[in-house]
Amino acid sequence: MIDLHYWPTPNGWKASIMLEECGLPYTLCPVNIGRGEQFSPEFLAISPNNRMPAIVDHDPPSGGAPIALFESGAILVYLAEKTGRFLPADLRGRHATLQWLMWQMGGLGPMAGQNGHFLLYAPEKIPYALERYAKEVDRLYGVLDAQLARSGHYVAGGEYTIADMAIFSWIRIHKAQQIALSDFPQVERWYNALIQRPAVKRGLDLGKGLRAPKMDEEARTALFGQTAQSVRAGAHKRS
Numbered sequence: 001m002i003d004l005h006y007w008p009t010p011n012g013w014k015a016s017i018m019l020e021e022c023g024l025p026y027t028l029c030p031v032n033i034g035r036g037e038q039f040s041p042e043f044l045a046i047s048p049n050n051r052m053p054a055i056v057d058h059d060p061p062s063g064g065a066p067i068a069l070f071e072s073g074a075i076l077v078y079l080a081e082k083t084g085r086f087l088p089a090d091l092r093g094r095h096a097t098l099q100w101l102m103w104q105m106g107g108l109g110p111m112a113g114q115n116g117h118f119l120l121y122a123p124e125k126i127p128y129a130l131e132r133y134a135k136e137v138d139r140l141y142g143v144l145d146a147q148l149a150r151s152g153h154y155v156a157g158g159e160y161t162i163a164d165m166a167i168f169s170w171i172r173i174h175k176a177q178q179i180a181l182s183d184f185p186q187v188e189r190w191y192n193a194l195i196q197r198p199a200v201k202r203g204l205d206l207g208k209g210l211r212a213p214k215m216d217e218e219a220r221t222a223l224f225g226q227t228a229q230s231v232r233a234g235a236h237k238r239s
Contacts, residue, residue: 002026003056005046007033008207010109013169014072015053015079017203018162022083026055030210046070057082073105076162086162096156100147100163108144108170111136115177137177141184144171148186153193168194172204 004019004026006012019026031037031052038050047054047070054070061082069075077098080087088094115133118126144167147155155163171191174181181188194200 001058003029003058005029005031005043005052005054005056006207007031007052008204008211009033009052010112010169010173011051011072012053012207013172013203014166015055015075016206017165017169017200018076018079018086020199020202020206021165021197022079022085024079024083028207030207032210034211055079073101073166076101076166080162086160086165088156088159088161093157093159097161097163100155101166103143104163104166104170108137108140108167111140112170112173112177116173119178120176134178137179141179141187145184145186148190153190155190164190164194165200168200 002019002024004015006016006028007030031043031054033052037043038047038052043052043054044050046056046068049070051070053072053075054068055075055078056066056068057078058066060067069078077087087097111133114129115137118129118133122129144155151157154160155167168191171181171187172195174191181191
């Protein structure tokens with residue numbers, strides 16, 4: 001059994017979609033990031049970066065004690081290796097998949113996250129920030145569109161992989177990012193195919209009712225007021 005420490009966000013969806021695709025049994029452990037639960041001593045013991053998702057696998061492939069993992073990309077790789085699914089075994093396929101997974105982790109996710117922050121949550125509209133991140137997200141969609149034109153049905157080539165799951169989870173919020181998928185026909189084709197997968201639908205639906213419709217001041221402080229002191233406070237409570 002796997003414990004999934006989760007909240008319904010793009011990074012959370014990566015883990016929930018992968019677990020559903022693999023058919024692995026798991027227990028949902030909500031982490032209300034709008035109420036600061038990511039700073040609890042119990043959660044910091046699993047995820048020292050105070051970010052979800054995180055998992056605890058009580059039946060690791062090597063046997064022995066449970067294993068805890070944080071960082072959504074690392075979780076995807078671990079689950080792929082545990083099940084032998086969605087990460088090609090051949091050298092070229094494996095590294096094509098890992099390259100595009102890292103592209104999402106280091107590029108699309110952070111840039112789309114900053115774009116969303118300045119569009120939706122910043123207390124004042126800062127034209128330079130809005131333009132900077134909007135242009136970069138537009139560029140990244142263009143990179144993805146060109147790759148899908150080359151690779152065919154899936155991002156890394158002929159197989160559906162963890163790279164597709166990771167990237168899809170961020171493309172899922174394209175409307176909030178003010179991106180029109182019709183401007184990127186290959187991305188639109190790929191996205192419309194993936195969203196029909198039953199496991200993707202189940203992964204997106206997990207915890208759908210958990211999120212508050214509006215962000216209040218407590219949630220804003222928990223999400224955007226974090227400092228090193230926040231981590232130290234949680235670590236101090238744990239010790």
